[in-house]
Amino acid sequence: MAAVMPVPAASRVLMSGNEAVARAVWEAGVKVAAAYPGTPSTEMLEVISTYPDLYAEWSVNEKVSLEVAIGCAYAGSRAFCCMKHVGMNVASDALMTLTLTGVVGGLVIAIADDVGLSSSQNEQDSRYWGRFAHVPVLEPADSQEAYAMTLYGYALSEKLQVPVILRMTTRINHVKSLVTVGERGEHVGAGFTKEPARFVMVPGNAGKRIPLMFAREIKLRELAETSELNFIEDGPDKRVGFIASGPAYMHVKESFPNAPVLKLGFSSPVPFDKCRELAAMVDQVVVVEEVEPLVETELKAQGLKVIGKEILPLQGELSPNVLKPAIARLLGEPMPETTTFAPMQVFPRPPTMCVACPHLGVYYTLSQVRNLNISGDIGCYTLGAGHPWNALDTCVSMGASMGVALGMDKGRGEADKDKRIVAVIGDSTFLHMGMQGLLDMVYNKGNVTVLLLDNRAVGMTGGQNNPGNGYGIHGEEAPRIDFARLVSALGVKDERIHKVNPYELPVLFKTIRDEVKVPDVSVIITDQPCVLVKDYHKLKPFEVMDDKCTGCGNCIDVGCPAIHVTSRGKEVKPSGREVDLAFVRIETSVCTGCGLCVQPCAPKAIVHHMATSPINLVTKGCEA
Ligand code: SF4
Ligand code: SF4
Structure with a gap:
């Protein structure tokens, strides 16, 4: 994204938590910010990239982004890195050694937990990383706190030479509230000082750093005990006192305004004395934390009598x-009256792909090929598991389609011995973590057909630029990876690599059918762009000629949302078999003329739209 003029200091601005963190990163004088997109964290780096005087990059995965930030922090400059919760699973290898070396310039790592699974394959509690890596965790409860805690994070990071985790959740990342912003401060990096005993983590050096890490944790706990981010708000109703952090604190305040509350902003290490202070004020203590009972378990281990997940959900x-x-x-007490709303009658709208998405052709074709086990991956194309394609059988983690496919191949049961194994992966996911899986597959002589869907975008998170589309974070030209050469370099035989236009269904069908029969690793690369990126060009739309439509429903199986059913019927075939009929219409205002649905329509009932209205519904600049 292009740079914009930042809002002046002392302004009060309505900001999401992501925007507030971005502003604080800029004000803190951060020199390097890196991330891999992932909901709900994506906007942090998107917004950071609009600020002047800092370097921002989309990295190929979260581990690389953290390593880039570590390099900057080793060089004495301030660094920032952000990711969604599962991203830290990838980056944790670096984190677990970083905690031994510590940092020189401040390093804040924002981790966004998707509590409630709005857009994730699981629900994790990133506060665990604070315990596991012995680093502090800060937990904002609104945008102002997200801003303030980010700034404080840099001071804390440099004071104790420790990376700081800012744990956010979807509600904090996306909800907007007022933030008073400040000035950008200059931070001058000291430069990298060679210190092998600290920065070269071989056993002899690392072993000496471990006691320092635990000594640092004692100091962190002392700081947490006195931190202004951890405070008790008294209240007249002493029957229950609450310990809460993040958005859970807001929910507690809304629900029990008269109860004493210990708010944890500097939540790890847990300030045990503060918790005891609250416990002494009330009849009983309830720990309210999303997702895992971390604080609760630690307090119970300290001998404090607290209640938590016995009465509250873990999810x-x-x-x-x-x-x-x-x-x-x-x-x-009697159950309180809760606000309930009568269920609204809404039209069922399952998640689906975009009109004319190039993946439609892939999944339509896969749904037509018999005898496949299909291992999928993370991205828009995970939707291939749904209606009408039902053409994806597994989805685990970023890049997992490769290893899972190889495991299915090598671990075939008797029932699967004649099955063909297919893996489906998007371009960005392939670059993130799929390449290694393909290399493993080649090296270990797998029998898998890989469909590499190159749509030149990280579609699921909004089309961020990446090495697959040849643009940098600001839209500037950047080197573009040639996927055919890349998979060739990973060892796939050149005769087993095919580039196919996913809108040409017969070619795609024949290529897949032929390759699944070959007992080797094949890669079929589809090469048409996401319909939401600027490289996509619309064509003249299509319409259905009612008098020619037989209601066979073949076009519906493509799954394009521009096609809808206008009426249904029944037909009795000469054999006596009754079949369902579905007559359709194409919404010409959104049809991009990709031609996918035209191909399975045997009666040729789908033809180019003849505009009858003076309003030309084809977007300006489209090819006709
Ligand atoms: S041609 Fe058919 S499949 Fe393509 S966008 Fe139009 S309605 Fe959808
Ligand atoms: S494929 Fe053709 S004939 Fe069949 S429902 Fe669609 S438009 Fe009608």
Whole structure:
């Protein structure tokens, strides 16, 4: 994204948590910011990239992004890195050694937990990383805190030479609230000082750093005990006191405004004395934390009598509708009236791909080929598991389609011995973590057909630039990876590499059918862009001629949302078999003329749209 003029200092601005963190990163004088996109963290780096005087990059995966930030922090400059929760699983290898070396310039790592699974394959609690790596965790409860804690994170990081985790959740990342912003401060990096005993983590050196890490943790706990980010708010209703952090704190305040609350902003290491102070003020203590019972378990280990997940769920947000009944049950009170709404009658709208998405052709074709086990991956194309294609059988983690496919091949049961194994992976996911899996597959002589869907975009998170599309973070030209050469370099035989236009269904069908029969690793690269990127060009739309449509429904199986059913019927075939009929219409205002649905329409009922209105519905600049 192009640079913009930052809002002046002292302005009060409505900001999401992501925007607030971005502003604080800029004000902190950060020199390098790196990330791999992932909901709900993506906007942090997108916004950072619009600020002047710092370097921002989309890295190929979270581990690389953290390593780039580490290099900057080793060089004495301030660095920032952000990711969604599963990204830290990838980056943790670097984190677990970084905790031994520590940093020179401040390093804040923002991890966004998708509590409630809005757009993730699992629900994780990133506060664990603070415990595992013995680094501090800060937890904002709104955008102002996200801003302030990011700034504080740099001071803390440099004070104790430790990376700082800023744990956010979807509600904090995306909800907007007012933030008072400040000035950008200059931070001058000291430059890299060669210090092998600290920065070269071989056993002899690392072993000497471990006691320093634990000594640092003692100092961190002392700081947490006195931190202004951890404070008790007294209240007249002493029956229950609450310990809460992040958005859970807001839910507690809304639900029980008269109860004493210990708010944890500097939540790890846990300030045990502060917790004891609250416990002494109330009849009983309830720990309200999303997702895992981390604070609760640690307090119980300290001998504190607290209640937590015995009465609260281990999954999802702890909103007032969850908290109020749980506490009423604890106190033996009648159930409070909760706000309920009559179910709204909404038209069922399952998740689907975009109109004319190039993946439609791939999944339509896969749904037509018999005898396949299809290992999938993370991205828009995971939707291939849904209706009408049902053409994806597994989805585990970024890049997992490769290893899972090889494992399916090598571990075939009797029932699968004649199955063909297919792996489907997108371009960005392939560069993120799929390449290694393909190399493994080649090296270990797998029998898998890989469909590499090169749509030149990280489509799922909004089309960020990456090495697959040849543009940098600001839209400038950058080297573009040639996927055919890349997979060739990974050892796939050149005769087993095919580039196919996914809109040409017969060619795609024949290529897949032929390659799955070859007992070797094949890679079929589809090479048409995502319909949401600037490289995509619309064509003249199509329409259905009602008098020619037989209602066979073949076009519906393509799965394009521009096609909808206008009426249904039944037909009795000469054999006596009754078949369902579905007559259709194409929404010409959104049809991009990709031609996918035209191909399975035997009666040729789908033809180019003849505009009858003076309004030309074809977007300006489209090819006709
Ligand atoms: S041609 Fe058919 S498949 Fe392509 S966008 Fe139009 S309606 Fe959808
Ligand atoms: S494929 Fe052709 S004939 Fe069949 S429903 Fe679609 S438009 Fe009608």
